[in-house]
Structures are given as C-alpha cells and as structure tokens.
Amino acid sequence: MNLPFRAPSSGGCNDIPILRERGQREVFCGLTGIVWLHRKIQDAFFLVVGSRTCAHLIQSAAGVMIFAEPRFATAIIDERDLAGLSEIDAELDRVVNRLLERRPDIKMLFLVGSCPSEVIKLDLKRAAARLSQTHSPKVRVLNYSGSGIETTFTQGEDACLAALVPFSPLPANGYVPPLLVAGALSDVAEDQFRRIFADMGLSDVGFLPARTAGTMPAIAPGTRYLLAQPFLNDTARALDERGAIHIPAPFPLGAEGTTGWFRAATDAFGISESKLRAATEAGHIRARLAMEPQREMLAGKRIFFFPDSQLEIPLARFVSQELGMEPVEVGTPYLQRAHLAQEIGQLPAGTMVSEGQDVEKQLDRCRAAKPDLVVCGLGLANPLEAEGFTTKWSIELVFTPIHGYEQAGDLARLFSRPLDRRTRLGV
Amino acid sequence: MQLTLWTYEGPPHIGAMRIATAMDGLHYVLHAPQGDTYADLLFTMIERRNARPPVTYTTFQARDLGGDTAELFKTAAADAYARFKPKAMIVGASCTAELIQDDPGGLAKALALPIPVIPLELPSYQKKENWGAAETFYQIVRGLAQPRRGAEVNPRSCNILGPTALGFRHRDDLAEIVKLLEGMGIAVNVVAPLDATPDDIRRIPDAAFNVVLYPETAETAGRWLERNFKQPMTSVVPIGVSATRDFIAQVAKLAGLDADAALKAGGSRLPWYSRSVDSTYLTGKRVFIFGDATHAMAAARIAREELGFEVVGLGTYSREFARPVREAAQKLGLEALITDDYLEVEAKVAELQPELVLGTQMERHIAKKLGFPCAVISAPVHVQDFPARYSPQMGFEGANVIFDSWVHPLMMGLEEHLLHMFRNDFEFNDKAAASHLGHGAAKPAAAPANSTPPAQGGWAPEAEKELQKVPFFVRGKARRNTERFATERGINLITIETLYDAKAHYSR
Numbered sequence: 006m007n008l009p010f011r012a013p014s015s016g017g018c019n020d021i022p023i024l025r026e027r028g029q030r031e032v033f034c035g036l037t038g039i040v041w042l043h044r045k046i047q048d049a050f051f052l053v054v055g056s057r058t059c060a061h062l063i064q065s066a067a068g069v070m071i072f073a074e075p076r077f078a079t080a081i082i083d084e085r086d087l088a089g090l091s092e093i094d095a096e097l098d099r100v101v102n103r104l105l106e107r108r109p110d111i112k113m114l115f116l117v118g119s120c121p122s123e124v125i126k127l128d129l130k131r132a133a134a135r136l137s138q139t140h141s142p143k144v145r146v147l148n149y150s151g152s153g154i155e156t157t158f159t160q161g162e163d164a165c166l167a168a169l170v171p172f173s174p175l176p177a178n179g180y181v182p183p184l185l186v187a188g189a190l191s192d193v194a195e196d197q198f199r200r201i202f203a204d205m206g207l208s209d210v211g212f213l214p215a216r217t218a219g220t221m222p223a224i225a226p227g228t229r230y231l232l233a234q235p236f237l238n239d240t241a242r243a244l245d246e247r248g249a250i251h252i253p254a255p256f257p258l259g260a261e262g263t264t265g266w267f268r269a270a271t272d273a274f275g276i277s278e279s280k281l282r283a284a285t286e287a288g289h290i291r292a293r294l295a296m297e298p299q300r301e302m303l304a305g306k307r308i309f310f311f312p313d314s315q316l317e318i319p320l321a322r323f324v325s326q327e328l329g330m331e332p333v334e335v336g337t338p339y340l341q342r343a344h345l346a347q348e349i350g351q352l353p354a355g356t357m358v359s360e361g362q363d364v365e366k367q368l369d370r371c372r373a374a375k376p377d378l379v380v381c382g383l384g385l386a387n388p389l390e391a392e393g394f395t396t397k398w399s400i401e402l403v404f405t406p407i408h409g410y411e412q413a414g415d416l417a418r419l420f421s422r423p424l425d426r427r428t429r430l431g432v
Numbered sequence: 433m434q435l436t437l438w439t440y441e442g443p444p445h446i447g448a449m450r451i452a453t454a455m456d457g458l459h460y461v462l463h464a465p466q467g468d469t470y471a472d473l474l475f476t477m478i479e480r481r482n483a484r485p486p487v488t489y490t491t492f493q494a495r496d497l498g499g500d501t502a503e504l505f506k507t508a509a510a511d512a513y514a515r516f517k518p519k520a521m522i523v524g525a526s527c528t529a530e531l532i533q534d535d536p537g538g539l540a541k542a543l544a545l546p547i548p549v550i551p552l553e554l555p556s557y558q559k560k561e562n563w564g565a566a567e568t569f570y571q572i573v574r575g576l577a578q579p580r581r582g583a584e585v586n587p588r589s590c591n592i593l594g595p596t597a598l599g600f601r602h603r604d605d606l607a608e609i610v611k612l613l614e615g616m617g618i619a620v621n622v623v624a625p626l627d628a629t630p631d632d633i634r635r636i637p638d639a640a641f642n643v644v645l646y647p648e649t650a651e652t653a654g655r656w657l658e659r660n661f662k663q664p665m666t667s668v669v670p671i672g673v674s675a676t677r678d679f680i681a682q683v684a685k686l687a688g689l690d691a692d693a694a695l696k697a698g699g700s701r702l703p704w705y706s707r708s709v710d711s712t713y714l715t716g717k718r719v720f721i722f723g724d725a726t727h728a729m730a731a732a733r734i735a736r737e738e739l740g741f742e743v744v745g746l747g748t749y750s751r752e753f754a755r756p757v758r759e760a761a762q763k764l765g766l767e768a769l770i771t772d773d774y775l776e777v778e779a780k781v782a783e784l785q786p787e788l789v790l791g792t793q794m795e796r797h798i799a800k801k802l803g804f805p806c807a808v809i810s811a812p813v814h815v816q817d818f819p820a821r822y823s824p825q826m827g828f829e830g831a832n833v834i835f836d837s838w839v840h841p842l843m844m845g846l847e848e849h850l851l852h853m854f855r856n857d858f859e860f861n862d863k864a865a866a867s868h869l870g871h872g873a874a875k876p877a878a879a880p881a882n883s884t885p886p887a888q889g890g891w892a893p894e895a896e897k898e899l900q901k902v903p904f905f906v907r908g909k910a911r912r913n914t915e916r917f918a919t920e921r922g923i924n925l926i927t928i929e930t931l932y933d934a935k936a937h938y939s940r
Contacts, residue, residue, distance in 0.1 A: 030491045034467025056527035061442040062470045078437045084557040096433035120465045120528035153467025154494040384472030391482030
C-alpha cells in the first residue's frame with residue numbers, strides 16, 4: 006500500500022481574521038492542570054495555596070473522590086490568615102511539614118499559587134526557596150501560579166514546566182543534549198515518540214516533564230527543542246533563556262501533524278528524507294487507515310469549537326485537513342500566534358478564529374451557525390445537547406492520549422462517537 | 433491555614449448557586465475570577481441538568497485588578513438583566529472577589545434595575561456550602577416575602593422549604609412528601625426553593641405553617657418566618673418509618689387534623705421485612721454513620737430502632753449542626769465525630785472495624801479501601817445519587833428504599849447460614865472460584881489483611897490452621913481482632929486458646 010506522503014504546505018493564509026472578545030469565560034483556571042500533571046510526575050506533590058473554591062474546583066474537575074490518596078491538596082487560607090492573626094509563612098511551613106511527614110515518598114513539591122494567594126500577594130517564590138532549604142536534598146520545592154486571574158486551563162501546565170526549566174540539570178563536560186520535547190504527553194505517546202526518534206538516529210531525547218523528579222532532562226545552550234503542546238508560551242521563553250533553540254513545527258496530532266512534527270526535527274538535524282520515511286511511514290499509513298472509517302462519518306460535517314485548552318487550532322487543522330470537516334468557528338482562550346503559525350496557515354480560508362470569550366454571544370453565534378458538532382466544556386455540553394446539538398466534551402481531548410500516529414484513530418473517534426451515538430439512539 | 437485533600441462542602445457561593453439554580457426567574461450575578469465557572473458542571477454533569485445554571489460570572493483577570501473591576505461588575509449585571517430578564521436578582525462575590533471588596537450589593541443597587549436585587553454576604557474564608565445555601569434562601573425569603581393577603585388562613589395549608597438543586601434525593605423526597613401531605617388533606621401552598629419563582633416566594637406567608645424538609649438549607653428561613661409571620665414549622669425530618677410517623681403526627685397537630693387516618697393509610701414494608709426471620713442476621717450489626725447532620729441523625733435512629741443494628745460511630749461534617757449530632761451520639765453512648773477532614777473519618781472507620789458503613793460518597797471510597805460494605809446516605813452528591821428510578825429517602829417509600837439499599841451490601845441472611853453449614857465443603861471456600869464463572873475462573877484477589885502482628889512470636893502453626901476454618905469472609909476480621917487482643921494483653925504467641933479467648937472477648 007502506498008498512500009500519498011504529503012509535505013506540509015508552507016505559507017498559507019496566516020492573516021486569518023481574529024475576533025477578540027471579552028466577557029464571561031466558560032473555562033477552567035490553570036489549577037486544573039494538576040489533574041494530569043500529578044499523574045505524569047509520579048513523585049511530585051502539588052499543594053495549592055488557596056481557598057475552599059480551589060479545593061472544590063480540583064476535586065470537581067478531576068470528577069472523583071480520589072482513589073488511594075491523591076498527590077495534590079489545598080492549603081486553605083482562612084480568616085485568621087487574612088486578618089493577620091496567624092503568621093502566614095509559619096502556617097505554610099507547618100502545613101508543608103505535616104504533608105511531607107505524611108508522604109515520605111514525595112521528592113518534589115510544587116506550591117501552586119491561586120487567585121486569593123495572588124490577590125493578597127503571598128510570596129510563594131520566597132516560600133519555596135525557604136522550604137527547599139529546609140527539606141533539601143530530600144525534597145525540592147518549586148512554585149508556579151495556576152490562578153484564574155493569570156492562567157486558563159492548560160496555561161497551568163505551561164507555568165509548571167516553566168518553573169521546572171531553571172532546575173533542569175546542566176550536563177557536565179560541555180555535553181549538549183541534542184533534543185528536548187516540551188509538554189506533558191501520555192506515557193504511551195512519549196514511548197512511541199522515543200522509539201521513532203531512535204529510528205531516525207536521535208537516541209538522546211529528553212522529555213519535559215520527566216516521569217520522576219530525579220530524571221528531569223538536561224538542557225544546555227544549543228539544545229534544540231520541539232513543543233508537543235501549543236500552550237507552552239512561558240516554557241518556551243524559559244527554554245530560550247537557557248540558550249535552547251526552538252524548532253518551529255506543527256503539532257503531532259493525526260498523521261499529517263505527526264509527520265510534520267518529526268519532519269521539523271529531521272530538517273533541524275539534517276537527517277535525510279529516507280531516514281524520516283523509514284522511521285515514520287508505517288505509522289503514518291496506520292494512522293490514515295485507522296482514521297478512514299471516522300473520515301467517512303465526519304467528512305463535510307461542520308464543527309464549532311468553544312475555547313478551552315488552546316489545542317483548538319491544531320485540532321481544527323486536524324479535523325479539516327485529515328477528516329474533511331469544516332470548522333465554522335475556532336475559539337481559543339489565548340492565541341499563541343508564534344507557535345501556531347504553521348497550524349493557522351493550514352486552516353481552510355474563511356475559518357473564523359476567536360480569542361477570549363463572551364460565552365453568551367458565542368452561544369448566540371453557535372445557535373445561528375447550527376453546526377453538526379460542538380466541541381465545548383462540561384458546563385455547556387448537556388445544555389447544548391438539550392437544545393438539540395451534538396457535542397464533544399473538550400476536556401476529554403486533554404485527558405486522553407491523542408498525540409502521535411497510533412492515537413490518531415482514537416482522536417478521530419472522539420469526534421465521531423457523539424455523532425455515531427445520535428444515529429443509534431431510537432429514543 | 434488548613435491542609436485539605438478533599439472537601440465535603442464547597443465554598444458558600446456554591447450554596448447560593450444551588451438556590452439560584454433550583455429556582456425559576458431568579459438570576460445570580462457573581463463577582464468572580466476566571467475559572468470559577470467550573471461550578472456550572474456540578475449542575476450540568478452531576479445532576480444532568482439540561483440548562484445552564486442562571487449565573488453570570490464577571491470573570492475578572494489580573495489585568496483588571498489595577499483597573500476598574502467594579503465597572504466590570506456593573507456591566508455584567510446590566511447585561512445579565514437585559515439578556516435574561518429575571519424577576520429578581522441575587523448578587524455577591526466569590527472568595528477572590530471578596531478580597532477586592534467591590535461591594536456587589538451597592539454596585540447593583542446603583543444600576544437601579546426594575547426588579548428586586550438581593551445582596552448576599554457570604555464569608556468565603558469562614559463558611560461553607562450548606563451555610564451559603566441557607567443564608568441565600570433566607571435572604572431571598574426576607575427580601576421578597578409579602579404580608580398575607582387575606583385575613584383568613586387555611587389552617588390546612590403549608591409550604592415545603594428546603595429542596596435545592598444538587599440535593600441528595602431532593603427531587604424524589606419532595607414528590608413523596610407532597611403525596612403524603614395531600615393525602616392528609618393538606619394543601620401545599622409553595623415549594624421553595626426548588627422550582628419556585630420570586631412570585632412564589634412572595635406568597636409563602638399565605639400558608640398556615642412550614643414544613644422544613646432540610647434544616648441545613650431551610651431552617652434559617654423557617655425561623656425567620658416563624659418570628660415574622662407567625663408560621664410555625666416542623667422539626668421532624670421524615671426519614672425512616674418512625675420519623676415519618678412522628679412527622680405525620682406533628683403535621684396533623686399543626687393543621688388541626690386527626691393523624692390516625694394518615695397513619696393507617698400509609699405504610700412501609702420495612703417493619704415486616706425487619707421482623708421477618710431472614711433479617712435475624714442483621715441483629716447487632718455494627719454500623720458507622722457519617723454525613724450531613726440531618727441524614728446522619730436519621731440514619732442513626734433507623735439503624736437502631738428499625739433494623740436492630742448497633743451504632744458504633746456517628747458523625748457529621750455539618751459544624752452548624754454539631755450540637756444536635758453530639759446529643760444524638762450521647763444518647764447512643766458515643767462521642768460524635770465532628771470533622772470535615774476525611775482522613776480523620778477514615779482513621780475512625782479503620783479503628784472501629786464496623787460491619788457496615790453508612791456515609792457519603794467519600795465514606796464509600798473509605799469503606800471500599802478498607803473492605804467494608806457501605807451504603808450512601810448523604811451529600812456531597814455524585815452522579816450515582818441521581819438515579820433514573822424513583823428513589824426517595826423520605827416518607828414510607830423512602831423507608832423501603834433505605835431498607836433495600838442498606839441491607840443489600842450485606843451478606844444476605846440465608847447465604848450467611850449456608851456459608852456456615854458448608855464452610856468445609858471442597859467447592860465452598862475462598863480458593864474455589866464462584867461456580868457460575870466456570871472452572872477456569874480465577875479466584876478474586878483477597879484484600880490484603882491490614883494486620884499488625886504482635887511484636888514477636890506471631891501465630892502458632894496450629895492457631896493459623898484453626899483460623900483457616902473460620903469462613904473466609906470474616907477471617908480477616910477474626911485475624912485482626914485476635915491480633916489486637918494479643919497485642920493489648922502482651923501475648924507473644926497466638927495459640928488456639930488465644931484465638932478462642934479473643935472470639936469470646938469480642939462476642940460479649
């Protein structure tokens with residue numbers, strides 16, 4: 006079987022008009038990233054310094070009463086802390102000490118800032134430095150902000166990884182690790198990528214974040230990096246500051262996206278086309294085969310994205326280019342133009358991209374557009390279904406392994422399943 | 433500062449949302465940062481509501497803090513009025529907005545909207561969800577209730593106060609109690625907040641008395657109505673057969689009716705099922721109870737009086753109702769566990785080794801982890817707490833539901849006898865797979881015994897062998913009890929004697 010092996014079209018219509026809106030936003034704050042980050046870094050603990058709302062948000066977003074004992078918690082600020090009746094630094098130290106006593110398995114502790122901690126200007130950076138000194142070398146204490154006033158949803162991961170970068174080891178004797186992949190991936194996708202890079206001759210590839218605190222990838226000036234996620238603005242800046250060099254690329258979603266992503270790496274390292282082909286062609290073909298039945302169901306269907314994870318633009322590229330869908334509006338909470346240049350360039354002409362949100366107005370546009378499929382958050386999905394729309398929960402696109410060739414069919418199925426279900430139900 | 437891994441209640445503005453979402457024609461404008469909209473999914477996903485909660489969030493961001501967040505609030509409130517045309521509005525702040533002190537009440541008043549605007553003060557760093565719901569409902573009632581229109585009051589009329597959105601079985605409890613009251617010849621004037629409009633709230637004083645179904649959400653409003661409109665209120669929550677009977681008697685007295693007819697007409701299968709011989713094995717089962725105050729106290733009474741269990745632990749996360757729960761526990765010779773730290777609850781369950789846990793979804797997890805049967809009796813709610821079938825907790829049908837849902841997790845009586853009779857049968861032991869799974873089926877992994885053997889010695893081989901004769905489903909408990917017995921007495925080597933001494937000790 007010899008399927009066409011397309012190179013990404015360069016250039017394109019990068020001057021797509023952007024609708025910028027502000028108003029009520031139906032998006033999570035950055036604290037939500039803890040839900041997948043704590044699964045990814047297996048000896049890290051995330052301590053939110055915030056309010057009962059923060060604690061309630063995370064447990065609601067995680068959708069669970071957590072299994073055994075979760076590796077996240079909230080240090081709830083109370084009125085005594087606010088009134089200055091208790092010394093807030095001492096209180097935080099007490100909570101951290103209690104926590105680390107309870108969990109001797111923890112090697113890395115993130116103090117995560119929240120809206121209330123930002124508003125009262127609690128200096129978590131200083132607290133992290135102080136606590137790191139107390140608990141070093143057993144536990145490293147870092148901090149970042151996942152507050153809603155500063156971050157939406159996936160920006161929490163961006164802030165977390167950006168905080169990790171300065172603590173990545175610098176290799177001894179002038180060695181320059183060649184390649185780093187930034188962005189939390191599912192373990193299965195990460196392992197697949199590692200194998201493909203090795204097949205291309207890149208056997209030393211670091212992944213940020215690593216699965217344990219002690220194995221964070223080394224970075225040196227001259228290390229090149231690929232982004233695996235589109236929302237890593239601050240992480241990229243931190244990597245640039247370390248002297249790492251960004252490899253512009255599309256994002257590894259679907260067959261085309263994944264091949265384009267690997268191609269960017271081979272181009273950067275001067276690896277031959279034949280080596281790229283040898284390492285990726287089988288995966289590319291499998292991905293297209295797996296997507297074929299979904300493509301039949303989805304081609305020509307109109308899709309509307311509400312803003313959620315910043316994955317919307319790469320996903321719109323994927324569904325239009327690889328599944329033949331027609332994006333009506335692609336909403337994103339924040340448009341990171343520089344990293345998305347190649348993706349925006351491949352959106353069909355006339356696609357409306359919106360940044361930010363006024364949810365009421367956007368719902369009006371959605372109702373007027375009558376799309377076949379609406380990708381939206383959990384707060385909107387059932388109400389829209391009740392109005393007769395078919396919806397896909399966007400959060401599943403973040404929590405499910407979707408990157409790479411072997412997951413392309415699963416990703417396509419996430420879009421086709423709601424439509425499939427509609428056709429099956431007779432009630 | 434309190435270390436919290438998981439919380440039984442949300443912040444107080446979630447309570448306010450439960451009231452707003454329950455009602456029709458009421459809109460809530462919440463001064464809140466980006467991200468607080470997560471709360472919508474509680475209603476659309478857990479309760480499967482088919483409409484968004486009637487809440488507008490101002491969604492301020494860091495860059496707004498230096499600017500005019502107050503203006504942002506005013507715009508949001510004006511836009512919300514223009515779009516949704518509510519009949520009344522409640523306004524307030526979430527935890528972060530409380531810190532920036534914009535005064536949503538004053539700002540909304542300045543807009544001079546042509547509808548009642550009720551300001552809420554919900555101290556987020558001090559209070560929690562149920563308090564927030566009670567306070568919000570009280571403020572709405574206080575803000576809207578109108579003096580009685582006619583001079584004549586129908587003595588056989590009442591309001592039902594308390595059911596909210598996201599309430600534990602509120603939908604079905606309400607249906608059950610409405611049926612019960614109407615069967616007694618009592619007219620239900622207003623149900624609130626569930627499905628009530630602001631106009632309905634205005635009419636609350638028209639009824640003769642109030643039925644307070646859920647004190648957690650409606651007692652504050654009920655007391656205010658009692659003081660200001662001379663409307664007495666019920667104090668019995670009709671969960672369980674005896675409590676339902678007491679409730680009928682109380683309501684009959686308030687309405688000037690004879691309770692006998694209602695008591696004769698209504699009935700539950702629970703009393704007979706509990707007396708039937710198969711239930712003998714329920715006698716003295718040790719139960720641990722934890723939940724909101726109302727459901728925990730009701731469960732304790734049912735467990736003791738209606739099922740013949742022994743209540744070994746009783747507690748609540750509702751600090752506002754700590755006093756009545758302490759009193760109820762004291763009557764059972766127990767000290768109530770008042771906490772919102774589930775780790776403390778878990779430790780208590782592990783210590784007490786109950787045979788049944790009645791709790792919230794969190795206690796269900798705790799019980800699962802520790803290997804005890806469990807039934808859920810209280811909020812916080814989970815998608816499973818909104819079953820498709822009719823499943824009330826209140827009234828006589830509620831007692832039937834409770835009998836089934838508490839007894840089914842336990843080994844059925846006849847089964848327990850059979851296990852005793854056939855425990856040495858070659859197919860009837862822990863190593864044999866369930867017969868319906870065929871011969872190839874693997875036996876389910878046994879839960880690891882959470883045992884602390886004595887410092888030295890441990891089990892003598894013949895004692896260990898004797899232990900294997902104990903039916904597998906109680907073997908873990910026998911092992912733990914024996915080890916505890918040995919440790920407490922400084923016995924180094926557990927012999928057959930120790931095993932039976934311990935058995936005698938624990939069967940007292």
